[in-house]
Amino acid sequence: MRILVIEDDSEAAAYMAKGLREAGHVVEHAATGTDGLFMATSERWDSMIIDRMLPGLDGLAIIQALRAAGNTTPVLVLSALGKVDDRVRGLKAGGDDYLVKPYAFAELLARIEALSRRVSAAQPETRLKVEDLEMDLLARTVSRGGRDIDLQPREFRLLEYLMRYAGQVVTRTMLLENVWEYHFDPQTNLIDVHISRLRQKVDKDFDLPLIHTVRGAGYTLRAAR
Amino acid sequence: MRPDSLLRTTTFRLALSYLGIFTVSAMALLALVSWSTTMFIEWQVQETVEAEATGLSEIYHDRDLGGLSEIISQRMRQDVDGRTTYLLMGLDGRILAGNLKAWPAEVNDLLGWVRFRVLPLGGIGAGAEVLAHAYELADGYRLLVGRSLADAKRVKSAINRALGWGLALTILLGVVGGYFTSRHMLQRVEEMSRTARRIFGGDMSQRMHLSGTDDEFDSLAESFNEMMDELERLLEGIRTVSDNIAHDLRTPLNRLRSRIDLVLLGAPDCDGYRRTLEETLAEADNLLATFSAILTISHAESAARLERFETIDPARLAGDVVELYEPLAEEKGIRLHCLAQTGLSLKADRHLLFQALANLVDNAVKYTPAAGEVSVSVGAASGRLNVAVSDSGPGIPEDSRLKVLDRFVRLDSTRSTPGNGLGLSLVQAVARLHNARLCLDDNHPGLVVRLEFPVA
Numbered sequence: 001m002r003i004l005v006i007e008d009d010s011e012a013a014a015y016m017a018k019g020l021r022e023a024g025h026v027v028e029h030a031a032t033g034t035d036g037l038f039m040a041t042s043e044r045w046d047s048m049i050i051d052r053m054l055p056g057l058d059g060l061a062i063i064q065a066l067r068a069a070g071n072t073t074p075v076l077v078l079s080a081l082g083k084v085d086d087r088v089r090g091l092k093a094g095g096d097d098y099l100v101k102p103y104a105f106a107e108l109l110a111r112i113e114a115l116s117r118r119v120s121a122a123q124p125e126t127r128l129k130v131e132d133l134e135m136d137l138l139a140r141t142v143s144r145g146g147r148d149i150d151l152q153p154r155e156f157r158l159l160e161y162l163m164r165y166a167g168q169v170v171t172r173t174m175l176l177e178n179v180w181e182y183h184f185d186p187q188t189n190l191i192d193v194h195i196s197r198l199r200q201k202v203d204k205d206f207d208l209p210l211i212h213t214v215r216g217a218g219y220t221l222r223a224a225r
Numbered sequence: 226m227r228p229d230s231l232l233r234t235t236t237f238r239l240a241l242s243y244l245g246i247f248t249v250s251a252m253a254l255l256a257l258v259s260w261s262t263t264m265f266i267e268w269q270v271q272e273t274v275e276a277e278a279t280g281l282s283e284i285y286h287d288r289d290l291g292g293l294s295e296i297i298s299q300r301m302r303q304d305v306d307g308r309t310t311y312l313l314m315g316l317d318g319r320i321l322a323g324n325l326k327a328w329p330a331e332v333n334d335l336l337g338w339v340r341f342r343v344l345p346l347g348g349i350g351a352g353a354e355v356l357a358h359a360y361e362l363a364d365g366y367r368l369l370v371g372r373s374l375a376d377a378k379r380v381k382s383a384i385n386r387a388l389g390w391g392l393a394l395t396i397l398l399g400v401v402g403g404y405f406t407s408r409h410m411l412q413r414v415e416e417m418s419r420t421a422r423r424i425f426g427g428d429m430s431q432r433m434h435l436s437g438t439d440d441e442f443d444s445l446a447e448s449f450n451e452m453m454d455e456l457e458r459l460l461e462g463i464r465t466v467s468d469n470i471a472h473d474l475r476t477p478l479n480r481l482r483s484r485i486d487l488v489l490l491g492a493p494d495c496d497g498y499r500r501t502l503e504e505t506l507a508e509a510d511n512l513l514a515t516f517s518a519i520l521t522i523s524h525a526e527s528a529a530r531l532e533r534f535e536t537i538d539p540a541r542l543a544g545d546v547v548e549l550y551e552p553l554a555e556e557k558g559i560r561l562h563c564l565a566q567t568g569l570s571l572k573a574d575r576h577l578l579f580q581a582l583a584n585l586v587d588n589a590v591k592y593t594p595a596a597g598e599v600s601v602s603v604g605a606a607s608g609r610l611n612v613a614v615s616d617s618g619p620g621i622p623e624d625s626r627l628k629v630l631d632r633f634v635r636l637d638s639t640r641s642t643p644g645n646g647l648g649l650s651l652v653q654a655v656a657r658l659h660n661a662r663l664c665l666d667d668n669h670p671g672l673v674v675r676l677e678f679p680v681a
């Protein structure tokens with residue numbers, strides 16, 4: 001993926017760029033808002049990471065300018081402002097996701113990769129399939145290897161999210177925000193318990209495990225390699 | 226008190242302008258009284274003159290010229306004070322009777338009302354103003370009957386004098402009264418500003434003095450004192466937090482530092498580095514979690530979130546929390562259930578309330594031993610909406626129940642379990658934001674934490 005990083009803190013930008021390159025992406029960096037807007041409009045990018053507070057031009061203003069010009073490149077907004085209001089403001093301006101500083105790199109990577117997936121899965125799907133695991137979104141049924149799996153509504157949504165982003169890492173925060181739809185900090189390993197429950201139903205009786213824990217990051221659903 | 230500062234007070238200026246308005250209206254009133262009195266007296270004089278003239282013309286009709294002259298002379302003798310003026314003039318301008326030497330110039334040939342000044346018969350003094358009426362009798366004789374206005378003048382000037390004194394007294398009383406009223410007000414204002422300056426100087430315990438009269442100053446002082454109480458509470462909170470941050474965050478930071486220090490002192494060891502880095506990362510994550518909890522609490526306390534309130538279904542919220550914690554409870558062998566009355570609604574910040582309820586359930590599950598029970602209930606009673614989390618754990622001793630709401634406070638019995646001591650502080654901040662009452666009670670056995678929301 002070609003990723004544009006607009007961030008004025010050079011150390012933070014270097015850290016981000018290094019990590020993203022190691023994950024196999026092509027990264028360019030702009031240090032001011034005006035340079036960033038110029039680079040964003042003059043080349044084609046798969047996604048952008050834009051800091052909210054920038055010298056020259058504010059991050060949200062860049063996004064608004066891009067959206068007004070019909071540019072739909074997915075944007076991840078980075079900010080030290082972490083209140084729900086700030087988040088809402090960032091998303092209203094046209095950002096696709098919002099990440100609060102300080103963040104774990106795994107979180108950033110998972111989110112930026114999920115963003116590009118969101119664009120490619122623009123048309124509504126009615127069936128999801130990973131290996132022999134199948135999900136019917138209309139009938140709300142799940143089966144694996146032809147055997148039906150009985151899931152609670154929340155487990156269904158959890159598995160659905162994992163399957164939509166199959167092969168990618170999803171973090172615990174992403175699951176909380178998208179499956180439970182609350183912004184809050186769980187004090188305990190709540191999500192892990194939910195995942196292990198889901199594993200009991202999806203993986204236990206099968207030879208090939210599909211749900212994997214990614215250390216220090218989150219989970220991924222894919223055939224083991 | 227300096228007199229110039231008194232002159233500059235609003236009260237005194239207000240008193241002065243009221244005095245000005247009052248003086249002008251009093252003067253207008255006095256002018257009206259004086260004018261109408263004069264009019265009345267002159268009207269009376271005219272009446273008298275007309276009655277006299279009517280009488281004389283009847284006499285002339287009955288007894289002819291001679292009789293009239295005789296009567297006039299007789300009347301003049303009776304009128305010792307010389308209040309009445311008579312003059313009877315023949316066709317050739319000869320004076321036939323009367324106490325004037327000549328037909329007055331002001332009268333000319335006109336008939337009707339006239340005013341003129343006459344010298345008294347003795348010829349001494351300024352002479353009195355006379356209001357007179359000239360008549361033409363049959364056969365061309367002319368008769369002038371007048372009456373002195375000296376009495377009217379005296380009455381008028383007496384009234385004016387009285388009114389003038391009254392006005393002067395009014396102004397004097399107004400100035401003196403204004404001075405004392407404003408001095409009284411100024412004293413209270415100065416006292417308030419002295420108190421404010423003392424507070425500004427750092428003595429937060431200072432409060433405004435109440436006079437006990439329940440007046441505007443008292444109500445101002447009361448509001449001010451309430452504001453100071455709240456401010457002192459907030460400042461105290463900030464002070465406690467910064468003390469606690471210094472203490473509670475320094476410990477893990479120090480641990481972090483010494484861990485890195487130690488591993489750098491030892492021989493290079495790739496696996497050891499990796500392990501240390503992982504531990505360090507976990508420690509840093511804990512620190513960040515603590516920071517974010519502190520920030521969430523201060524956001525909840527700042528009340529700026531009010532704009533984000535929405536109408537929520539408390540039963541659904543409670544159900545979501547229970548559903549989220551159910552697997553964790555099951556893993557610990559704890560029964561977690563939800564008893565929620567449906568059909569209720571609440572104005573709330575959805576995310577913060579969820580966080581608060583999650584903290585309560587988290588605590589309950591954490592401290593309740595296996596085979597215990599935790600329940601979340603939602604219900605309405607006596608005009609309040611209650612959300613309660615109860616458990617069958619060890620509970621909290623009564624004397625510690627208020628203490629655990631403070632930030633970073635952890636009871637000795639819980640030091641070994643993970644946690645940052647901010648969970649209940651956040652619940653309390655969220656409760657305060659929603660105007661809810663937070664109570665901790667004995668559940669016999671265990672603890673019940675109740676949030677009582679006012680129903681709008």
